[in-house]
Amino acid sequence: MASERVQRQIDRLLDEAEAAIAVSDWATVGDRARNVLRLDPENSDARSYLAAAERDTSSSQSPQTSPSTLPVATDHPASFANGRYVVKRFLGEGGKKRVYLAHDTTLDREVAFALIKSEGLDEVSRTRIQREAQAMGRLGSHPNIVTVFDLGQEADQPYMVTELMGGGDVEGLIEKAPDHRLPLEQAIKIAQETCRGMEFAHSRGIVHRDLKPGNIWLTEDGTAKIGDFGLAVALDRSRLTTEGMMVGTVSYMPPEQAMGGEVTPRSDLYSLGAMLYEMV
Incomplete structure (x- = not known):
């Protein structure tokens, strides 16, 4: 039986898969399902999600993009x-x-x-x-x-x-840590550095909207840096995403964001708190 820590991680991944299904993001569905199956190979929900993702990918392929002709990691532009x-x-x-x-x-x-x-x-x-x-x-x-x-x-x-961030992301750090818990001193350091970056972004009128371990990157010496501002909204300009549409990662999302309401700097603070809880 999975530990409480691992079960929380599984629940988070399944939540993200469900959110991705709602917007037909089958690449994300498949990715989250595979991550769950690495933690719990017999998880029936993950197996169903993965099968659905693979069916969608297969049905959407044209003769020019069949599995035998899809590019692989080594086939990249020069x-x-x-x-x-x-x-x-x-x-x-x-x-x-x-x-x-x-x-x-x-x-x-x-x-x-x-x-x-x-x-x-x-x-x-x-x-x-x-x-x-x-x-x-x-x-x-x-x-x-x-x-x-x-x-x-x-x-x-x-x-x-x-x-280039040589230390990977915090999500990978948590996965490799004993019992998926970081030493308290390390978790506090990451949270403090994330908070400094977050405060700077807010001072420039930018709310991240998707703070989570997978979006916090580490340098080779362990310094934390916020990345992946793909859902960011500029407070001083017109909204960059459609109001009323739920975007973000469910497990770290404050209630107002989950309901499609307005996000503020406090929304990021909520997400940081959820991330800190997961780290420790």
Whole structure:
């Protein structure tokens, strides 16, 4: 039987899968279901979700994108942005982006190149993605926020170039920790650094809206930085997401956000509290 800590993690992943089903985000459904099955191989809900995700993926494939011809991790472009970003290797893929380790030939440094998935999106959604990326870019430099170096378009797909985070994310740190608990001192340090980055973003009029362990990244020396401002909303400009639509991650979402209401800096504080609870 799963421990209480592992069961909470399973429940969170299943909640996220259910939320993704509601918006037909089958890539996320499949990802969350696989994560649950790694923790509990016999979980019937996860098996059902994974089967549904695989059925949807299979039924939506055209003859040109059959399983035998789908690109694999090693099949990546040689470069992006007219050769400026030379791809070194594929880092991973989530529900919303594909991420590559790349070398910036102009500034001679290693970067994370994220190609935002925009297949099947209408023009309004594409515009929203671009404006949300710009919201992150407007933040400027802070030691506890992942720095955005560049934004652009590659074959009609938005991309974002950020600093490379060598320490992984906090979600991975929790998964590897004994009993999935971080030492108290480490958890407090991560929470304090996240809070500093969050305060800076709020001072620039940006609410993150999706603070969670998977969006907090670590440098090689363990410094925490907030990343993935994909759901951010600019308080001083028109809303970047549709009011009344629930977006975010259920397990860390404050009630007002879950009900589609207005988000404020306090919404992020609620999410940070939920994250701290999970860490300890």
